[in-house]
Amino acid sequence: MRALHKHHAGPELALIQKPVPEPGPRDVLIRVKKAGICGTDRHIWEWDAWAAGRIPVGITTGHEFVGVIERTGAAATRYAPGLRVSAEGHISPGTGYNARTGNAHIASDMVILGVDRDGCFADYVCVPEENVWPVHESIPDHVAAVLDPLGNAVHTVMSAGVSARTVLVTGVGIIGLMAVTVAKAAGASRIFVTDIDPKRLALARTLGAVEAYDAREGDGWVADIRKQTRGDGPDVLLEMSGSPPAIDAGFRALRMGGTAALLGIPSRPITFDLNSHVVFKGATVLGINGRKMFETWYQMEALLLSGRLRLEEIITHRIPLEQFRRGFELMRTGEGIKVVLEVG
Ligand code: ZN
Numbered sequence: 001m002r003a004l005h006k007h008h009a010g011p012e013l014a015l016i017q018k019p020v021p022e023p024g025p026r027d028v029l030i031r032v033k034k035a036g037i038c039g040t041d042r043h044i045w046e047w048d049a050w051a052a053g054r055i056p057v058g059i060t061t062g063h064e065f066v067g068v069i070e071r072t073g074a075a076a077t078r079y080a081p082g083l084r085v086s087a088e089g090h091i092s093p094g095t096g097y098n099a100r101t102g103n104a105h106i107a108s109d110m111v112i113l114g115v116d117r118d119g120c121f122a123d124y125v126c127v128p129e130e131n132v133w134p135v136h137e138s139i140p141d142h143v144a145a146v147l148d149p150l151g152n153a154v155h156t157v158m159s160a161g162v163s164a165r166t167v168l169v170t171g172v173g174i175i176g177l178m179a180v181t182v183a184k185a186a187g188a189s190r191i192f193v194t195d196i197d198p199k200r201l202a203l204a205r206t207l208g209a210v211e212a213y214d215a216r217e218g219d220g221w222v223a224d225i226r227k228q229t230r231g232d233g234p235d236v237l238l239e240m241s242g243s244p245p246a247i248d249a250g251f252r253a254l255r256m257g258g259t260a261a262l263l264g265i266p267s268r269p270i271t272f273d274l275n276s277h278v279v280f281k282g283a284t285v286l287g288i289n290g291r292k293m294f295e296t297w298y299q300m301e302a303l304l305l306s307g308r309l310r311l312e313e314i315i316t317h318r319i320p321l322e323q324f325r326r327g328f329e330l331m332r333t334g335e336g337i338k339v340v341l342e343v344g
Contacts, residue, residue: 006059028128036145059119085132161259168192262287
C-alpha cells in the first residue's frame with residue numbers, strides 16, 4: 001500500500017510502498033478514504049525540536065481520517081466490514097486512573113496515532129475497535145475526515161460553557177475558526193476574535209464573529225471589547241493561538257470571574273501574570289487536551305446534525321494523496337486553511 005512516512009531524521013515526508021498492516025486481535029483494519037493534514041503533521045514535516053524528540057523515524061504519519069472497515073481482528077466483534085468510520089487517535093490501554101474515570105483522553109499511558117504508532121496517511125490503518133467512531137450517514141466524507149480537530153474545538157467550547165455568554169477567541173487558525181462556528185451553534189451571545197491574518201479574520205466574521213480585531217494594530221481591541229461588554233469584558237476566553245502577547249491580552253480582556261479554556265500551545269515556557277490574570281481575577285482556567293472519549297464525539301455529532309455548524313469555508317482544499325507536497329505547502333503559506341488528502 002501507499003504510505004506517507006517519516007523516512008529520515010529531518011524535514012519532509014516520503015510517499016513509499018509498505019505492506020498492508022495486520023490487525024491485532026482487538027484491532028480493525030480500515031481502508032482510508034480521506035485524511036486531514038493537521039498542525040501536528042506540519043511539525044513532523046518540518047522536524048522541529050518537538051518532532052525530533054518524539055517521532056520515531058519510519059512511522060506513517062496522519063491521525064485525522066474517515067474510511068471503511070476492511071477487516072477485523074479475531075476478538076474485535078463490535079463492527080462489521082463495510083462500515084464507514086472515523087476514529088479517536090488517542091489510544092489508551094484503558095487500565096490507568098484517568099482511563100478508568102472517564103478521562104482516557106489524558107491517560108498517561110496514551111499513544112497517539114501517526115505520532116507514536118503508524119497513522120492514516122496510507123491506504124490502510126489499524127486502530128483498536130474501542131477507538132472506532134461510526135460516522136452518521138448524513139455527514140459527508142470531507143467533514144468526517146476532520147472530526148479530530150473539530151473535536152478539539154467542541155471540547156474547548158463545551159468545557160468553557162458559552163451558552164448566553166460573550167466569548168473571545170484569541171487565534172483563529174483551523175481550530176479557532178472551528179471554535180467560532182461551534183460557539184455560535186452552542187448558543188454564544190456574541191463572539192469576538194483576534195488574529196494577525198486578515199483572511200482568517202474575515203472568515204471568522206463570515207462564521208459569526210461580531211468583531212474581528214487585527215492584533216498587528218496593537219491591543220486597543222482590549223478596551224473596545226470591554227466597551228462592548230458593559231465595561232466588564234467577555235465571559236469566556238478561548239485561547240487558540242499559543243502566542244504569549246495574545247494570551248496576555250486575552251486574560252486582560254476576560255471579565256473578573258470569567259472562564260478561560262486554553263488549547264493553544266506556546267513553543268516555549270512563557271511569562272504570565274498569574275496574580276492579575278488568575279488569582280485576583282478569580283478566573284477559572286481549563287487546560288484542554290484532545291477530546292473527551294467519547295462525550296465530545298456525541299456532542300460533535302449532535303452539533304453536526306443540528307445543521308448549524310459551518311465547516312465548508314474552513315475546509316478549503318481537497319487534493320489527491322500524491323500531491324501531499326502541495327497540501328503541506330498550502331498550509332505553510334496560509335493559502336489553505338484545512339487541507340484534506342483524498343486517499344482512496
Ligand atoms: Zn489533528
